[in-house]
Amino acid sequence: MSDGKVVCLIPCRYHSTRFEGKPLAEILGKPMVRHVYERALRAKGIAFAAVVTDDERIASAVRSFGGQVILTGGHHRSGTDRLAEAADLLSLAEEDIVVNIQGDQPTVQPGQVEEVAEPLTGDRTIPFATLAYPIHREEEIFHPNVVKVVCDRKGNALYFSRSPIPYVRDRKEKGLYFKHHGIYAYRKSFLTVFSKLPEGTLERFESLEQLRALENGYPVRVVISRFDSVEVDTAEDLKAVEACLRGESEGT
Numbered sequence: 001m002s003d004g005k006v007v008c009l010i011p012c013r014y015h016s017t018r019f020e021g022k023p024l025a026e027i028l029g030k031p032m033v034r035h036v037y038e039r040a041l042r043a044k045g046i047a048f049a050a051v052v053t054d055d056e057r058i059a060s061a062v063r064s065f066g067g068q069v070i071l072t073g074g075h076h077r078s079g080t081d082r083l084a085e086a087a088d089l090l091s092l093a094e095e096d097i098v099v100n101i102q103g104d105q106p107t108v109q110p111g112q113v114e115e116v117a118e119p120l121t122g123d124r125t126i127p128f129a130t131l132a133y134p135i136h137r138e139e140e141i142f143h144p145n146v147v148k149v150v151c152d153r154k155g156n157a158l159y160f161s162r163s164p165i166p167y168v169r170d171r172k173e174k175g176l177y178f179k180h181h182g183i184y185a186y187r188k189s190f191l192t193v194f195s196k197l198p199e200g201t202l203e204r205f206e207s208l209e210q211l212r213a214l215e216n217g218y219p220v221r222v223v224i225s226r227f228d229s230v231e232v233d234t235a236e237d238l239k240a241v242e243a244c245l246r247g248e249s250e251g252t
Contacts, residue, residue: 004095004187005047006117008040009070009086011079012103014055018234023058023103025238028245030065032232033058035106035245037067040099043113045121051103052079052086077199078209080184084195087188094189097121102182102231107244109227116185119221127190128213129221130157133228135177145233147180147208149222157220160208178222181229184210190218 012023012033019025023033033051040049050068053059054076062069070089076082083100092098097120099113112131119129132149140146144162151157159165160180168175186194200215202208213220230241 004093004097004121006045006097006099006121006185007090007092008043008046008049008099008101008113009083010036010040010049010051010101010103011082012051012053012055012058013079014053014058019232021057022232023053024061025232025235027106027238027242031061032106033062033103034065034067036101036103036108037062037065039106039108039110040101040113043099043110045114045117046099048090050086052082054082080186080191080209081195083186084191087191092188094187095124096188098186098188098191100184100186104232105182105229106232106241107229108183109229112181112183112225112227112229115223115225115227116183119223120185120187124187126219126221127187128194128218129185129223130210131181131183131225132178132222133181133225135179140179141175141177145231147182149178149180151178151222155222157210157214157222159214160206160210162206162208178224180210180222181225182231194218 016022024031050070051062052070054072054074059069070086072082072085116129116131119126141164148165149160150165197212197216200212203211230244
């Protein structure tokens, strides 16, 4: 069993080619990042939660609702690299566990935070874990914004892709697909190593930072989540998220 504490860090950036200022988009009267932050705090076993950003507009919004914020440099290649700086600023111990929830996941369930941390709290040899969920809608199989993952028999990722994987050659057979949820857990010691690895070729092609770990021979444990979630990639996605959150508040 791991003796480290579990902290939840939420990387946020203001600039986005598809949706500028996304973390501050209002959903049911709150900025998106507030929904993520408040849900993270409801997870069992979380010692600390904070939004990690290099943008004062996001930092100011978080402070305005009483949230914790960590300001980092603006040079980072990915959200994971940003979290590595934040972990150092917090002086986390090497055995501590960092849960990474993207700032565009306002429907994240507290139970998902617990699910992704469990492999690391239960086995100190596991450095990195993430979540997946069975795909039930055919349009998600072919949508490039829905990242797919395939795993080995131990539950470790073989590959992540924006393309449909696996490719089912025999059309008589129904494929089994899993979508990747961008929620991660890292041991702090691994987070430091990860941030120093060079960008991988596959990582660059697919624009998926988790491939950096696989390309360098580090295992990624995949937990099949009990929960689905809706991520916000574009302004049009806000309507689906609003409907989801409204349904939760109404108990539907």
